[in-house]
Amino acid sequence: MTNIGDLPADPIIERRALIQATARSSLARRNLVSRLMLGVCALAFVVAGAVLIWIVALLISKGFHWISKPFFTQDPQTPTVFQQNNLGGIRNAIWGSIVIDGIALLIAIPVGLIAGHLLAESENSFANAVRKTTEVMTGLPSILFGIFVYEFMIIKFHYRFSGILGSLALVMIMVPVIMKASEIAFRAVPHSLKEAGLSLGLSKGVIAARIVTPAAVPGLLTAVLLAMSRAVGETAPLIWVIGNNYVATWSPYKQQSAIPISIYNGLLGAASPLQQDYAWGSALFLVVVVLFLNLGSRFLAAFLRRERH
């Protein structure tokens, strides 16, 4: 006996039934795979975290006892028979880093920000070429910049080993980084703000400086601090061009030392295991500085973002 309401099979209802049935039967397997994947992620996290913690713990355990007032206020000393443990401090390296990084930042930041802004506003083929070149430059090993400055300034122009050449190498490393990050920050500013500025009869320069740039500040700050963290830790390019010194000086035209250099010297140029051990102090100090810069930039950016809303 056929039911009065018999209709030809509805493809939609058939498909629905098939989907439900398949989903139900595969549920167990899918749950297992899901949990497995989560486990793999957790494992990766643990491994990465463990390595980080191990490095930090090592630095602290080996370097912490070096942190003391003489460490920051004295130049390196040669241990004598009477004072076998007196290695002095890394004042020369600290002053050197301040001078070299300071000058580099003073040049790189304005150049990088303005260039980044120009890139954000340009669409032509020249701008594209610049953008691609900048991308490549941010990926180059930094030692290349050291070799370049060495060949050019020291060999060709017979300039002497000095801190300012170190700044030059750092500028060449930092400008592409700042350009890339600041271009992104400028592009993130909504077009409607520029239109508002235009409609008031403001010139392009004024709009760029007084309206777009303030709106891009959080992103720009991140860009700058990113570049700063990188510069502070650079070793290879500096080794080529700044020479070395054992007496702290503020002059960029003389040979300089720098914090990463002092680590390098401490490990390779060490005359005794005591001096090698000494390098841990510098390493710890460097890590703290970089950490400070990184965290500082995050807090600052978050603080600035909060102010706006």
Next chain:
Amino acid sequence: MRLKDVSVSFNGRMAVRDVSFDVPDKRVTALIGPSGSGKTTLLRALNRLHDVTKGAKVEGEILLGDTNLYSREIHPTLTRTRVGMVFQRPNPFPTMSIYDNVVSGLRFSGIRKKAVLNEAAESALIAAALWDRVKDRLKMHASSLSGGEQQRLCIARALAVEPEVLLMDEPTSALDPVSTKRIEELMSELKNRVSIVIVTHNMQQAARISDLCVFLLMGDDGAGEQIEVAPTQKLFTDPVDPRTLDYIQGRFG
């Protein structure tokens, strides 16, 4: 302001073709028509905003007083101080206070005297019906205002440079009905100070607030054309062109 055979094209493709009408002084002129009819494109030609768009070309004459705004001697930034604009979404400068927003057009053009700026700010904020609301909070961030208030702030900012014409691109379409009503009431007072050209896709709004209506429609080639220009009363009660009648009666949107 007078438009004569104004056409706008982008990379060769016509967007608006051969528009000619006179914008009456100290009145509200509404550009109406369905989506894609070129209303906003035409509006943006009136303050040379297309200058910054690559591939945009504006032909014809747009006369303000005796000067053609597109003549070679006129610098666009000067034009834009005479013809101001308010946009669909309120766009106050987020990093500045209410006061700084209102005087930004003056300050960044070179006017520094505190007395002048204060006077201009007060006058503009009163005209925008915002003065009582913000006079004690001028230093607060612009983003602390509600949507409708932000739009009135943008109106005040545009008014502060004392333009002769104020262009408004669907100024209330992003606002709630109460704010919309406030701004419409505002417009009937503002027209004593500036001539207003407003783009709106809301016919009822056009009927409520405008004195002259320009009806635009997309032609067969995709470019907007001017179909009819008439005083609002006449356009809505006794239109000449049958297409206008169809649009008004809601036969198409």
